[in-house]
Amino acid sequence: MSKLPSLEDFKDRNVVEGSAYYDVDQREAPTTGMEKFKQVVNRTFRFELFIGLWVVLREMIKFDIHTVSYPAEKLPIGPRYRAVHEMQRLWESGTERCIGCGLCEKICISDCIRMDTRIDENSRKEVTEYTINLGRCIFCGYCAEVCPELAIVHGGRYENVSEQRAHYTDFNDMLTPMDMAISGKVAEYPGFGAVTPHEDERIKTTPLAY
Amino acid sequence: MANVTITVDGQEIQTQEGEFILNAARANDIFIPAICYLTRCSPTLACRICLVEADGKQVYACNAKAKDGMEITTSTENIELERRAIMEVYDVNHPLQCGVCDQSGECELQNYTLELGVDSQSYHVADVKREAVDWGHIHYDPGLCIVCERCVTACKDMIGDNSLKTVARGADALEAEYKESMPKDAYAMWNKLNKSVIGLTSGEEMLDCTSCGECAAVCPVGALVDTDYMYTSNAWEHKQVPATCGHCSAGCQISYDTKHTSISDPEEKIYRVMNEWNYVSLCGAGRYAYDYENRDVTKDEVAFANAITAFEKADTLKFTSTITNEEAYILQQLKETKGYKLVNDEAKAFQTFMKDYSEISGTSLYGSDLKVAHNSNFVVSIGTALKTDNPNARYAFNNSMTVNKGAGLYFHPVVDPVIDQMGKSVLSINHAPLQEEAALYLILDLFAKKEKLPSEVSDYLASFHNMKTITVTETIKEKVIEIVKEMKVNEATGEEEEVEVEKSKMVPKKVEKEVEVDENRLLEILNAPKDFEEKMEKLLKKKDAFMLMVGPDLYTHPSSRNLARLCALVEKYTDFELVMIPTFTNTLGVSQICELDDEAGSYSIGYNTDADFKLAGLGDGDLDMPAINQQEGTLTSINKRVNPTNVAVSYGGYVLNDLANAVLGKAVENTIDYTEQLPVAKGFQEATFDSLPNHYENDGTEKRGYVLDNLAVTSSSDESVTAFDDKADVENALYLANPVRQFSDFTAKPHQSKEKPGLHASKAYLDKHELNEGDKVKVTTAKGVVEVEVSHDHFIDGEIAYLTTFDSKLNSEALFDGYRFTSASIERV
Incomplete structure (x- = not known):
């Protein structure tokens, strides 16, 4: 690697050839009985512990230090990780995607979602309040999976420390900020409950010929 | 009707001859899909999905009648094709936004689409603009409507408002090729569906009906919903509390659908009232007047102590009949132990009326109920503003007209357009007030077996008759022969000449004739139409099940005793069955349980009524009490049924039982501990509250509480009646x-x-x-x-x-x- 990788490089967790992550002194695993026997003997009598320590010392002397200074720096979480929920908005218009159908509320196995709905001035269903009791949520992801509008998704905020046992989260806190939605900075969520890449092929067409 | 045996899918079932196959199958837990059919109403034949094969022929289960030995197959290859096509057609252009539909979760379109496994669509037609409209308390979204016409059928056959009908949709015609390619019934169904949507009969923008909301209840999809309920909740979120409506004596079975008030308020709240619409129909009060609970009540110890002092001071307990049987029993206990007078004027009037009736009938209660009224075909109503005194009695009246091809007489001084519009088979007679006796005498006169009637009664009835010679003008046809001149060609000469020809023709001629007729003065007294007798002849054709409904006008009538005796005579000497409409919710129960007094004493405690110290379920008195929807207990309905009701909304204050415990020095834990103590001598049963069921079976059997025993009481042989004042009237x-x-x-x-x-x-x-x-x-x-x-x-x-x-x-x-x-x-x- 020519130059020191940045934190951004480490955010790409896809470990392949040329990425920020690389294997250090990776050895082939023993396959035959004799090789396994040799490994045991080596580990017992040739002080392999010190070999390990030497690798660490060697890498340290190179000053190639990769420590992430948490919490100032945070590594992102994989797209399929199920952290605190986010509520998405529609692209461009910025309208809330949630239609208040109540499926997440129904499917929630720890019964931690509740919503209040009403009929608004335009005779549409409006969600007036929406809460998730994070003290009870087991982050199973069913809500995101069942959502017909891809409105509720799991975000990357995995820290759940709170002074209260029952830590509620509010609809507005979860909602994508309006400016981000309108400027189109919100990428479509690729994680849990999202549409799979091959969805189009599986949909049956309906004859709407006119 | 005879019992017959039919075979459905190899299973032998017993049913009545002439019963619809669908009902017979349902009663035996055999599933036949059906959308448009409503039990107790006439078949609509809109959905056609209930196709079955009966003796090798395809018929609709909802209108094909069972015959002995019939072999029925509920599913054949062709029927499956039809059903699949029908469901696909229903899904054509139906919005897929189930998430924002109030019916989602209890939608028959969802259910049948899944049941029949519709996973692809073969048909299409261009949609037309169908905009949602608010009809006042009902919201109609034609985009969701599948035009099964269940609302129209319910409104016409059950309720009698006739407020809804199908109107033109204005859509393109279906593609011609479908006629050939589609299954026949599915095409026919679609062809009709594609031409109509639901509209208001009046042509106005707002519904002007008796607001029962039954149309929205029966709607299988989310097309008709209560405007107030719209988008507030999903069907599956509700806890359903089986109960009995506490507003009138009909005692309808209802379900209070409750859920938490909001995110910030976890208290249970009633969101709507639902009913088993196949077996019971609600009125607007039952459906929409549900949030009458006494809210935010805590145990007010000072008020309670005041109440105990008041009980020590009082000599009278005044109350209304909006209480449970158990509470009535507690009041009776208080009377027996502490000697309070019990004052409830309307229940007292009803009790006296019933006692006077029993003297002749020899039974403690009237003989029939509204279920019999539904199945009768000649209904007479006397002394009651039917639609408001007991809406269910009105539905029974209307239902017997529409479904049993019945007819009826409605005697009441107040003209009621709702009754009149039920059809030509209802004859309203708006007599003067105080002339209810004349109406009952007329019924006796028209229907009683004269030779069996006590002679004084028949003599009295005869005194109204008068043979009279009148001159009537009749039109007869007379043969007239006249001579006309015609031009004719003489065959011999070939010339035209004038010939005289004799011609005969029939000419109508008016003749005056003297006829002797029987004049019935009762008709004149009652203000009956001139052609009453002719009309009655038409109305009475093919009638064999008679029902008389009498109501609260009679109980407080100055000659109520005579009226009660007349009711008993009608029941005894005619084919009429008798139902009395109790004045309020539990008037019947109160009149059976309590010994009532006429006059109040010097200091009275009122329960839901004004008095020196007031216990109030509305929260406007000296001590709070729970309302009916916050109580467990039983209510006695017009059908003589002791129906259980349950707690829908919590209540935190004192109840009557707490007061009774303190006054009587008892320690009865719950009010419902009294259920099993209700007086057996009055027809109640020794049943615990928790053993009382509250539901309907698949065949419509009412499994609700129990029916009061109609006990034999000693009757007197005196069946005399008194003369009435035929000039009596109430001016202005x-x-x-x-x-x-x-x-x-x-x-x-x-x-x-x-x-x-x-x-x-x-x-x-x-x-x-x-x-x-x-x-x-x-x-x-x-x-x-x-x-x-x-x-x-x-x-x-x-x-x-x-x-x-x-x-x-x-x-x-x-x-x-x-x-x-x-x-x-x-x-x-």
Whole structure:
């Protein structure tokens, strides 16, 4: 690697050839009985512990230090990780995607979602309040999976420390900020409950010929 | 009807001859898909999905009648193709936004689409713009409508408002090739569906009906929903509390659908009232007046202590009949132990009426119920404003007209357009007030087996008859022969010449004739139409099941004793079955359980009624009590059934049982511990509350509580009746009644109640007195004066207005001397 990788490089967790992550002194695993026997003997009598320590010392002397200074720096979480929920908005218009159908509320196995709905001035269903009791949520992801509008998704905020046992989260806190939605900075969520890449092929067409 | 055996899918089942196959199958837990059919109504034949094969022929299960030995197959290859096509057609252009549909989760379109596994669509037609409309308390979204016409059928066959009909959709015709390529029934169904949507019969923009909401209840999809309920909740979120409606004596089975109030308020709240619409139909009060609970009550120890002091001081307990049987029993216990007088005027009047009736009938209760009324085909109603005294009695009346091809007579001084529009088979007779006896005598005269009647009664009836010679003009056809001149060609000469020809023709001619006729003076007294006898002849054709419904006008009538005896005579000597409409919710139960007194003493405690110390379920008294929807207990209905009701909304205060425990020194834990102690000697059963069921079976059997035993009582051999004053009348009559959807303070409190207390009058009355809606008038009767607001009631006609009783603050009963009609003068202020 020519130059020191940045934190951004480490955010790409896809470990392949040329990425920020690389294997250090990776050895082939023993396959035959004799090789396994040799490994045991080596580990017992040739002080392999010190070999390990030497690798660490060697890498340290190179000053190639990769420590992430948490919490100032945070590594992102994989797209399929199920952290605190986010509520998405529609692209461009910025309208809330949630239609208040109540499926997440129904499917929630720890019964931690509740919503209040009403009929608004335009005779549409409006969600007036929406809460998730994070003290009870087991982050199973069913809500995101069942959502017909891809409105509720799991975000990357995995820290759940709170002074209260029952830590509620509010609809507005979860909602994508309006400016981000309108400027189109919100990428479509690729994680849990999202549409799979091959969805189009599986949909049956309906004859709407006119 | 004879019992027959039919075979459905190899299973032998017993049913009645002439029963629809669908009902027979349902009663035996055999599933046949059906969307448009409503039990108790006539088959609509809109959905055609109930196709079955009967003896090798395809028929619709909802209108094919069972015959002995019939072999029925519920599913064949062709039927499956039809059903699949029908469901695909229903899904054509149906929005897929189930998430924002109120019906989602209890939608029959969802259910059948999944049941029949519809996963692809073969048909299409261009959609037309169908915009959602608000019809007042009902919201209609034609985009969701599948035009099964269940709402139209319910409104016509059950309710009798006829407010809905199908109107043109204005869509393109279906593609011609479908006629060939599609299964036949599916095509026919679609062809009709694609031409119609639901509209209002009146052509107006708003519904002007008796607001029962039954149309929205029966709607299989989310097309018709209650505007107030819309988008507030999903069907699956509700806890369903089986209960009994506490507003009138019908005692309908209802389900309070509750859930938490909001995110911040976890208290249970009633969101709507649902019913088993195949077996019971609600009125607007039952459906919309549900949030009358006494809210935010805590145990007020000071008030409780005051109540105990009041009980020590009191000698009278006044109460209304909006209480449970258990509470009535507690009051009776208090009377027996502490010697309180029990005062409840309307229940007392009913009790006396029933006692007078028993003297002749020899039974403790009237013989029939509303279920029999539904199945009868000639119904007579006397002395009751049917649609407001007991809406279910009105539905039974209408249902027997529409489904059993029945006919009926409606005797009442107040003209009722709702009854009149039920059809030509209903004859309304608007007699003068106080002439209810004449109506009952007429029924005896027309229907009693004269030779069996006690001779004095038949002699009295004969005294109204009078043979009279009258001159009638008849039109007869006479043969007239005349000679006409014609031009004819003489065959011999070939010339035209004039010939005289004899011609005969029939000419109508009016002849005056003297005929001897039997004149019935009762008809004149009752103000019956001139051609009454001719009409009756038509109405009575092919009638074999007769029903007489009598109501509260009779119980407080000055000659109520004679009326009660006449009712008993009608039941005994004619083919009529008899139902009495109890005045209020539990009047029947109270009249059976309590020994009632006439006069109140010097210091009285009132339960839901004004007194020196008031216990109030509305929260406006000295000590709070729970309302009916916050109580466990039983209510006795018009069908003589002891129905259980449950707690829908929590209540934190004291109940009557706590007071009784303190006064009587008892330690009865719950009010319902008294259920099993209700007096067996009065027909109640020794059953614990928790053993009482509250549901309907698949075949419509009512499994609710138990039916009161109709006990034999000693009857007297004296069956005499007294003469009545045929000139009696009430000048400038004023009636004591309620508008549609109102019964008591409990129906006035809910947030959807809009009716105003006061003087309600027809258009004719308002015009005559030059009054407008909203005017203030002073009503003066012999008993007092009251100042009230005038409202226009669309559902009455004629020149008798009524004073409402649902708001007890008005105290309108005080202006009347018992009887529901009084002479009154109206003066604008």
